[in-house]
Amino acid sequence: MAVRNNRLTAEEYKQHFSDIHPPFETRDAAMVDANRCLFCYDAPCTKSCPTGINVPKFIKQITTDNLRGAAYTILSSNIMGGGCAKVCPVEKLCEGACVYNLMEEEAIPIARLQRYATEKAIEEKWQLFERKAAIGKKVAVVGAGPAGLSCAHVLSREGVDVTVFEKEAKGGGLMTYGIAAYKVTPEFCCDEVDFITSLGGINIQYGKALGKEITLEELQQQYDAVYLAFGVGLARQLYIPGEQLTGVVDAISFIYDIRNNDYPTVPVGDQVAVIGMGMTAIDAATQAKRLGAKEVTLVYRRTQQEMPCTETEMNIALLDGCKIVWLAAPTEILGENGQVTQLVCHMVKLEEDANGRRQPVITDEKMVLPVDMVIKAAGQMPYEQLVHDYQLHHSNGKISVTANSISNITGVFAGGDCVNGGKEVVDAVQAGKDGAKAILQYLLDGGQAGNSL
Amino acid sequence: MADISANFLGIRSPNPYWLASAPPTDKKINVLRAFEAGWGGVVWKTLGSQVKNVSSRYSSVDYNGSRVMGFNNIELISDRPLDINLKEIAECVRLFPDRAMIVSLMADNNRESWHELIKKVEDAGAHGLELNFGCPHGMTERGMGAAVGQDPEIAGRVVEWVMEVAKIPVITKLTPNVHSVVPTGRASVLAGSHALSLINTIQSVTGVNLDTFVPNPNVGGQSTFGGYCGPAVKPIALKMLTTISQDPVTSRVPISGIGGISTWKDAAEFMLLGATTVQVCTAAMRYGFRIIEDLCDGLNNWMDEKGFRTIDDFIGRSVPTLTSWEELDINYHIVANINQDKCIHCGLCYISCEDGSHQAINLSYGNPYNTYSIKEEECVGCNLCKLVCPVDNCITMVEQRKGEDYVNWKEFQKRGMPLNDH
Numbered sequence: 001m002a003v004r005n006n007r008l009t010a011e012e013y014k015q016h017f018s019d020i021h022p023p024f025e026t027r028d029a030a031m032v033d034a035n036r037c038l039f040c041y042d043a044p045c046t047k048s049c050p051t052g053i054n055v056p057k058f059i060k061q062i063t064t065d066n067l068r069g070a071a072y073t074i075l076s077s078n079i080m081g082g083g084c085a086k087v088c089p090v091e092k093l094c095e096g097a098c099v100y101n102l103m104e105e106e107a108i109p110i111a112r113l114q115r116y117a118t119e120k121a122i123e124e125k126w127q128l129f130e131r132k133a134a135i136g137k138k139v140a141v142v143g144a145g146p147a148g149l150s151c152a153h154v155l156s157r158e159g160v161d162v163t164v165f166e167k168e169a170k171g172g173g174l175m176t177y178g179i180a181a182y183k184v185t186p187e188f189c190c191d192e193v194d195f196i197t198s199l200g201g202i203n204i205q206y207g208k209a210l211g212k213e214i215t216l217e218e219l220q221q222q223y224d225a226v227y228l229a230f231g232v233g234l235a236r237q238l239y240i241p242g243e244q245l246t247g248v249v250d251a252i253s254f255i256y257d258i259r260n261n262d263y264p265t266v267p268v269g270d271q272v273a274v275i276g277m278g279m280t281a282i283d284a285a286t287q288a289k290r291l292g293a294k295e296v297t298l299v300y301r302r303t304q305q306e307m308p309c310t311e312t313e314m315n316i317a318l319l320d321g322c323k324i325v326w327l328a329a330p331t332e333i334l335g336e337n338g339q340v341t342q343l344v345c346h347m348v349k350l351e352e353d354a355n356g357r358r359q360p361v362i363t364d365e366k367m368v369l370p371v372d373m374v375i376k377a378a379g380q381m382p383y384e385q386l387v388h389d390y391q392l393h394h395s396n397g398k399i400s401v402t403a404n405s406i407s408n409i410t411g412v413f414a415g416g417d418c419v420n421g422g423k424e425v426v427d428a429v430q431a432g433k434d435g436a437k438a439i440l441q442y443l444l445d446g447g448q449a450g451n452s453l
Numbered sequence: 454m455a456d457i458s459a460n461f462l463g464i465r466s467p468n469p470y471w472l473a474s475a476p477p478t479d480k481k482i483n484v485l486r487a488f489e490a491g492w493g494g495v496v497w498k499t500l501g502s503q504v505k506n507v508s509s510r511y512s513s514v515d516y517n518g519s520r521v522m523g524f525n526n527i528e529l530i531s532d533r534p535l536d537i538n539l540k541e542i543a544e545c546v547r548l549f550p551d552r553a554m555i556v557s558l559m560a561d562n563n564r565e566s567w568h569e570l571i572k573k574v575e576d577a578g579a580h581g582l583e584l585n586f587g588c589p590h591g592m593t594e595r596g597m598g599a600a601v602g603q604d605p606e607i608a609g610r611v612v613e614w615v616m617e618v619a620k621i622p623v624i625t626k627l628t629p630n631v632h633s634v635v636p637t638g639r640a641s642v643l644a645g646s647h648a649l650s651l652i653n654t655i656q657s658v659t660g661v662n663l664d665t666f667v668p669n670p671n672v673g674g675q676s677t678f679g680g681y682c683g684p685a686v687k688p689i690a691l692k693m694l695t696t697i698s699q700d701p702v703t704s705r706v707p708i709s710g711i712g713g714i715s716t717w718k719d720a721a722e723f724m725l726l727g728a729t730t731v732q733v734c735t736a737a738m739r740y741g742f743r744i745i746e747d748l749c750d751g752l753n754n755w756m757d758e759k760g761f762r763t764i765d766d767f768i769g770r771s772v773p774t775l776t777s778w779e780e781l782d783i784n785y786h787i788v789a790n791i792n793q794d795k796c797i798h799c800g801l802c803y804i805s806c807e808d809g810s811h812q813a814i815n816l817s818y819g820n821p822y823n824t825y826s827i828k829e830e831e832c833v834g835c836n837l838c839k840l841v842c843p844v845d846n847c848i849t850m851v852e853q854r855k856g857e858d859y860v861n862w863k864e865f866q867k868r869g870m871p872l873n874d875h
Contacts, residue, residue: 035518038843041800044821063517097821099797103844 005267007292013263016290020182030116034062048097050430051078071121072128079153082122085115086184091312122195132159137443140223145173146425147416148229150432156201167209180283216390228414232380242333247340251284251377269373271295273343277307281377289320296322301329343369404438455756456763462622464580466493466553473732474557481541490742494553499530499585501559512659512669523685529591539577546578559585562596564614587628587653602628605640612644627651634693638703650709652690654680683735687713698727698772717751725771784856787834789827795847798822802838810837
């Protein structure tokens with residue numbers, strides 16, 4: 001048993017990390033599905049999209065060979081519509097709401113059609129948007145993730161000069177650093193960022209972290225408004241004995257490694273336990289398996305009914321050969337010579353609390369998994385200290401804002417994961433749009449609409 | 454099992470399906486395969502003057518991903534030598550004596566040419582003749598085809614020439630490129646034609662290529678009006694057929710129906726409106742002769758279900774129900790009903806009624822599914838919602854008569870009944 005890298009052949013790595021949702025091979029193939037769309041009125045798919053993409057409209061545009069129009073329809077609602085087509089949990093959003101589900105028929109493959117309509121636009125850098133004349137205002141955006149870029153794009157279109165400060169070396173945020181490679185490649189993420197900035201008026205400064213290279217005070221002084229979209233980033237700890245052993249990693253850094261390095265260089269164990277059943281847990285488990293782990297077991301303290309990931313996601317893990325142990329709470333990690341060897345779990349039963357919610361209650365029954373690697377995917381925590389230091393009002397580190405993205409500090413707005421604690425990419429894109437709208441209002445009102453929290 | 458055989462002026466066929474005069478019937482090798490597949494008869498591709506064809510020849514109209522909803526061609530009559538055609542016709546008749554062999558004719562525009570051609574074709578053993586007065590392209594410029602069919606006087610004269618020598622049944626094929634098919638139909642019948650067939654193809658431009666700017670089909674950077682056919686023309690053909698079935702003169706002779714027939718259902722509709730046999734072309738060109746299997750099987754099962762023993766039991770049955778508008782009962786009233794259990798909340802009924810009809814559907818917003826219901830007092834019973842609904846029997850039209858007695862427009866005016874107040 002050992003944690004080691006370079007387990008597979010080049011061909012195997014390529015195969016394991018190839019696109020899980022392949023695009024339509026031909027125009028004809030896309031047409032077959034596009035023509036199935038009923039063109040619903042006040043469409044449930046559109047209403048189920050956090051960014052409100054007019055789905056029937058763009059699908060109709062595909063059927064009329066108006067690909068440019070289709071791309072505009074998508075990207076004008078969601079500037080990351082290309083990436084969202086690959087990473088959105090559409091089974092619980094647009095495709096989940098498709099009326100064909102009510103006929104017990106296959107939903108329209110909206111994501112795949114969206115990808116068909118946007119991929120060419122991004123690849124060929126179609127200039128779909130134009131900037132309005134400069135209005136002489138400057139806005140600082142902290143974080144080049146989906147919320148920040150979305151906000152920056154809307155602001156720039158409206159004639160605002162935007163500077164984005166990003167702590168990493170690449171833009172895209174969790175899209176670039178936190179999602180399974182077989183869903184979206186880091187290369188695509190870079191192309192998408194380039195597509196967004198090709199509008200002009202958006203200057204991204206990489207390697208600039210808030211609280212380190214830059215401070216909020218500086219930004220407030222140098223810019224007319226500030227949008228905070230720095231996301232969440234700290235992996236939640238388990239607070240159980242043995243967490244410090246070699247071989248215990250958190251899913252965020254495990255995935256970050258895969259995104260940032262060549263696959264063969266990323267080490268993985270023979271027997272891996274992944275703790276959690278969220279989207280990130282699934283991404284970590286499936287990729288551990290795809291890197292060559294012999295056995296991967298997902299451990300979750302509740303049941304399928306409560307799991308945060310979608311059934312589709314769970315099935316990806318199951319099809320990859322991952323095992324799932326339900327109703328098991330990790331209580332201790334054991335090791336030899338500083339290296340993890342066992343994960344001890346106590347079995348759990350669910351009991352209804354006073355509010356009728358099923359809460360896990362630990363029993364005496366024990367289960368021991370022999371492991372050489374433990375990946376913790378128990379969620380991410382907001383940057384509470386940072387938020388606290390800047391005297392932003394917050395709730396457990398999540399910045400408090402009004403419905404208009406306005407924080408308690410005049411001229412400082414916030415949105416995305418740093419406000420909601422961590423949702424989908426598509427939610428962050430919408431937050432960015434909302435933030436931009438509020439900032440524009442603030443700028444046009446001459447800084448009046450500021451502090452209302 | 455019902456008997457689906459047809460007897461058209463004594464020309465018998467095991468089923469009422471003939472292949473129309475067109476490329477599928479232009480040579481022995483095709484016709485023998487069609488007969489082997491089970492086709493009841495063929496109308497051999499038009500014989501007559503010498504012609505030379507061009508390339509390309511066909512184009513089509515696609516709709517919402519369905520190809521060849523409509524089809525057009527600029528191909529001329531048979532471009533094979535007459536002697537070869539006649540020899541092959543004789544062989545087909547000999548090999549399949551139980552199938553109908555009609556031969557389509559378009560002679561040069563003089564009595565002698567017609568007489569000569571008819572004699573040769575009869576000698577070859579044809580069972581009947583179909584006079585091509587309909588071809589809308591290529592031949593009209595030379596005073597043939599539709600140029601004959603569009604002028605009742607000329608058509609009548611040519612039929613007279615034909616009847617002077619014809620010993621076998623004569624069917625006159627009518628062009629739809631006229632304001633009414635009845636005048637030429639009457640002239641033909643009065644001149645002695647034993648039967649009529651309709652429709653021939655409709656002059657058309659199927660589309661313009663948006664890259665080359667040349668309409669379809671493209672012949673070296675140019676195009677020409679082609680004859681339109683296929684599923685798209687069926688409603689027009691049915692209307693024209695009905696006018697022939699209802700006219701006191703033309704209704705005296707049997708009719709072979711043509712125009713977009715692709716399925717047994719289409720065929721049954723043509724027969725209900727007066728056709729004794731039906732002719733198929735586009736569907737066979739698209740899918741091949743094998744479609745004859747379901748054409749026969751479906752018709753047979755439907756006849757069994759309806760209790761029809763022979764096709765004569767239902768030919769023309771729907772003709773009397775097509776009347777003029779002013780005979781319709783104004784007291785008959787229906788309103789739409791939405792079955793909420795079947796509704797999939799697509800909103801298509803709502804938006805079509807709201808923007809396209811009479812604003813008679815309520816929308817109650819939901820997330821993500823809206824609920825739709827009928828405002829019965831506003832519903833005029835137009836059918837639009839039912840037509841656009843993607844779910845079978847989700848929207849039904851329920852009868853709610855305005856009065857017990859039958860009141861048509863004339864009676865309505867006579868009684869001075871009130872007009873709509875909205």
